[in-house]
Amino acid sequence: MKSCKGFTLLEILIVVVIAVSVAAFAFPAYKKTQDRNRYMAAQGVLIDLGNGLKSLRADLPFNYPTTYKVVGSSWQTTTLNSDAEITSGNAQIALFARKYMSPIPFDSASTYKGYSFVLCPENTSTLTFCCQGDSDVVACMYDSGYAARPTKGQYYGAAFMQDGSIKRLTK
Numbered sequence: 001m002k003s004c005k006g007f008t009l010l011e012i013l014i015v016v017v018i019a020v021s022v023a024a025f026a027f028p029a030y031k032k033t034q035d036r037n038r039y040m041a042a043q044g045v046l047i048d049l050g051n052g053l054k055s056l057r058a059d060l061p062f063n064y065p066t067t068y069k070v071v072g073s074s075w076q077t078t079t080l081n082s083d084a085e086i087t088s089g090n091a092q093i094a095l096f097a098r099k100y101m102s103p104i105p106f107d108s109a110s111t112y113k114g115y116s117f118v119l120c121p122e123n124t125s126t127l128t129f130c131c132q133g134d135s136d137v138v139a140c141m142y143d144s145g146y147a148a149r150p151t152k153g154q155y156y157g158a159a160f161m162q163d164g165s166i167k168r169l170t171k
Helices: 009-059 091-101
Strands: 069-071 115-119 137-143 157-161 166-169
Touching: 009 091, 009 115, 009 137, 009 157, 009 166, 137 166
Parallel strands: none
Antiparallel strands: 069 115, 115 137, 137 157, 157 166
């Protein structure tokens, strides 16, 4: 009687084909899940910024911002250091940056998880960006790399509305 001491080439090829097939089906689902997680993390920051801006508008007697403001890491490091004096000229940005901007770990100068954030003014009718000229939009975010990698079902951006709801943006 002859004893078998290993696998045949055919058995090994079948295992390899099955492994490659499983990987081919799993990879797109993994990428979509990664994209959604990135979007959800950025949406959490958007909610914090929107609530902060709503609070600031309620507490202070002026509208902030007067034009759209692209949020960036420079807000955390320029004239808003912890020892900087708060004056009437910088009170809006200083209060907002110290309370709501300091915990955001920006990836680069102006993005977090690949998303850019914009604070929208209350009185607007001609704005572009993700504010879309809508006075109900408090803050918004958009995927700054969307044009480079458009995929079906990708989360492009979102807007934080006056009532606290989130509106998904499509391009």
